[in-house]
Amino acid sequence: MRKSFKFLVFILLASATLPILSFNLNCTHAQPEYYGKVMEDNIYLYSQPNDSLENTLFEIPKSYFVILQGNAENDFYKAKYKDVTGYIKKEQVSPMNGKPENPHAVSSFRVFATEGLTLYSRPSSENSKDIILVPYLSENIEYYGLCNGEISIPEKDGTWYFCKYSNGKNSYKGYLYSVFCDKLTKFEENNENFPLITGDLFPIENSSIRGLSPAIQVVIILAISLPCAFILFLLIRPTQEGKKADKSEKSAIKTKFKRKRKCDYFEFDENDL
Numbered sequence: 001m002r003k004s005f006k007f008l009v010f011i012l013l014a015s016a017t018l019p020i021l022s023f024n025l026n027c028t029h030a031q032p033e034y035y036g037k038v039m040e041d042n043i044y045l046y047s048q049p050n051d052s053l054e055n056t057l058f059e060i061p062k063s064y065f066v067i068l069q070g071n072a073e074n075d076f077y078k079a080k081y082k083d084v085t086g087y088i089k090k091e092q093v094s095p096m097n098g099k100p101e102n103p104h105a106v107s108s109f110r111v112f113a114t115e116g117l118t119l120y121s122r123p124s125s126e127n128s129k130d131i132i133l134v135p136y137l138s139e140n141i142e143y144y145g146l147c148n149g150e151i152s153i154p155e156k157d158g159t160w161y162f163c164k165y166s167n168g169k170n171s172y173k174g175y176l177y178s179v180f181c182d183k184l185t186k187f188e189e190n191n192e193n194f195p196l197i198t199g200d201l202f203p204i205e206n207s208s209i210r211g212l213s214p215a216i217q218v219v220i221i222l223a224i225s226l227p228c229a230f231i232l233f234l235l236i237r238p239t240q241e242g243k244k245a246d247k248s249e250k251s252a253i254k255t256k257f258k259r260k261r262k263c264d265y266f267e268f269d270e271n272d273l
Contacts, residue, residue, distance in 0.1 A: 034068045034201055035100060036079070036093035037193070043093070045086040045145070049076035057086050058145030058162035063190040065103035068095060071202045082144060084173070095201055098194025105187040107143040109161065111136065113180040123149025123160035123175045131174045134165050141165050141176070143184060153179050 038060045046055045049072040060066060066079040066088055076087040082104050111117045111134050122128035134141070142164040151158040160175040161184075 032202075034095045034197065035065045035098065035103060035194075036068045036077070036088070036095045037065050037190075038062055038092070039094055040092070043088070044147075045079065045081055045084065045088055046076070047086055049074045049078075049087040051089065056147060057084065058147045060088070060145055061105040061187065064105050065096075065100050065190070066093060067103075068093070068201060071204070077201075084144065095197040096194035097197050098192075100190070100192040100194075102190060102192070105143070105190075107185045107187045108140045109143055109163070109181045109184040110139045111141065111176065111180060112182055117176055117180050119163075119165055119172055119174040119176055121174055123147045123158070123162075125150060125152055125177075128175075132165065132167075132172050134176065138165065139183070141181075144173075146178070147175065149175065152177050 039062070041059075041062050043060050043062070044051070045057045045060055045066070047057055048055045060081055064081075066081045068088075069078045069080060069085075072078045072087050075090050077090055077093065079086060079088040079093070114136055116133045116135050118125070118133055119131040120128040121131055141161075144162045144164070147160050147162055149158050149160045156179045159178040161178050161181060162173070162175055164171055164173045165176075166172075
């Protein structure tokens with residue numbers, strides 16, 4: 001009777017735990033991704049879902065695509081251009097039902113500053129981190145997009161290039177002042193077009209739990225699952241009484257078949273057969 005009760009409790013706890021584990025697996029499914037085309041000039045990728053100047057990364061070249069990865073606050077999409085992840089305004093990108101062959105502009109340039117040119121973490125030589133010094137006449141620096149920043153040379157503009165510089169061992173991304181750059185290769189307009197997607201790309205889940213951050217979801221799942229696992233362990237673990245009963249039963253069996261010695265020979269009790 002006791003074993004039947006334990007088995008019933010085990011089944012009930014397992015039935016309660018499996019939906020939780022299933023929910024956790026469903027939450028880890030990757031979000032779908034869509035390509036969104038930039039149809040106008042002056043469309044920027046931001047480091048945060050906010051279009052303030054300090055959050056501006058660079059301008060996305062017109063007619064090219066970003067990968068839309070999900071909703072963000074303030075009517076932004078989480079988006080990726082090449083290998084840079086950021087945010088783009090929903091109203092400034094056109095989601096399309098298709099995969100372009102050439103989603104990103106391919107362009108490069110050269111540095112001609114005689115003493116080299118410093119790659120900065122922001123489009124400014126002040127309040128910015130020095131990443132690396134790009135040597136004189138370095139070529140094939142990968143261009144991502146331009147950004148307005150500090151005017152470092154009087155009577156010049158404040159255009160900076162967001163780019164990636166590789167020295168053969170490592171790659172570095174940051175900003176170079178365009179006044180000391182030349183030979184920027186021209187990229188043609190991308191004429192790839194697909195049917196527009198209307199409606200919400202990433203519908204908001206109705207479940208309030210799904211709206212929580214991944215860290216909070218993990219805490220909730222662990223808080224429910226661990227007590228269930230502990231109770232199951234207590235139910236399955238052999239009790240002290242059970243261990244003693246097993247030992248007594250083994251001892252009785254061993255005694256029952258033990259040979260009895262009488263004088264110089266062994267005899268077996270007929271009851272042992």
